[in-house]
Amino acid sequence: MILIKPLHASDTYPIRIEILRNGIVQNYRFAEDTDSDTFHFGIFDNNQCVGISTYIKKECPLMKNASSYQLRGMAILTSYQRQGLGEQLLQYAYKQLSKGNCELIWCNARETAVSFYKKLGFTVIGNPFEITGIGTHYVMYIRI
Ligand SMILES: CC(C)(COP(=O)(O)OP(=O)(O)OC[C@H]1O[C@@H](n2cnc3c(N)ncnc32)[C@H](O)[C@@H]1OP(=O)(O)O)[C@@H](O)C(=O)NCCC(=O)NCCS
Numbered sequence: 001m002i003l004i005k006p007l008h009a010s011d012t013y014p015i016r017i018e019i020l021r022n023g024i025v026q027n028y029r030f031a032e033d034t035d036s037d038t039f040h041f042g043i044f045d046n047n048q049c050v051g052i053s054t055y056i057k058k059e060c061p062l063m064k065n066a067s068s069y070q071l072r073g074m075a076i077l078t079s080y081q082r083q084g085l086g087e088q089l090l091q092y093a094y095k096q097l098s099k100g101n102c103e104l105i106w107c108n109a110r111e112t113a114v115s116f117y118k119k120l121g122f123t124v125i126g127n128p129f130e131i132t133g134i135g136t137h138y139v140m141y142i143r144i
Contacts, residue, residue, distance in 0.1 A: 009033035019075035051076040060106040106141035
């Protein structure tokens with residue numbers, strides 16, 4: 001059974017390391033992880049966490065709007081990708097964040113994830129840029 005629920009920051013670390021840091025145990029914590037206005041959501045299959053996402057209250061440098069959250073650390077375990085779980089996890093977050101003071105969600109999207117975010121309604125803004133060791137990224141946003 002698939003279930004989505006809030007997580008503690010530390011619950012996200014194993015999947016961040018495995019999927020977003022290729023198993024290398026470094027740079028997997030975010031400075032805002034334990035801020036009171038940061039949200040972490042996980043998607044579970046029979047009590048196993050198989051996907052994660054983190055929302056940090058932060059303005060997008062390219063889209064001035066104080067009611068903005070940055071989506072970071074979005075990842076689904078490899079064997080669960082392309083089964084609609086990432087989409088469900090994002091839709092859940094839209095609902096949760098729109099209950100509060102959130103008008104815009106943005107992210108620095110890896111080139112390989114741009115199609116996913118576009119499918120979910122995000123738009124690219126600005127020019128691509130490089131993050132050392134990870135590759136080309138695009139700023140993307142959606143108004144909710
Ligand atoms: C990107 C990611 C979070 C997407 O999650 P997912 O569960 O695999 O995505 P979904 O199955 O919900 O995909 C929804 C739609 O997005 C699009 N999409 C998803 N992954 C895609 C891909 N690799 N290439 C092209 N389109 C893709 C498709 O239109 C898909 O619908 P479809 O399968 O019916 O065609 C996941 O693949 C992942 O964890 N990737 C590795 C980590 C990563 O890159 N994270 C993002 C960092 S910015």
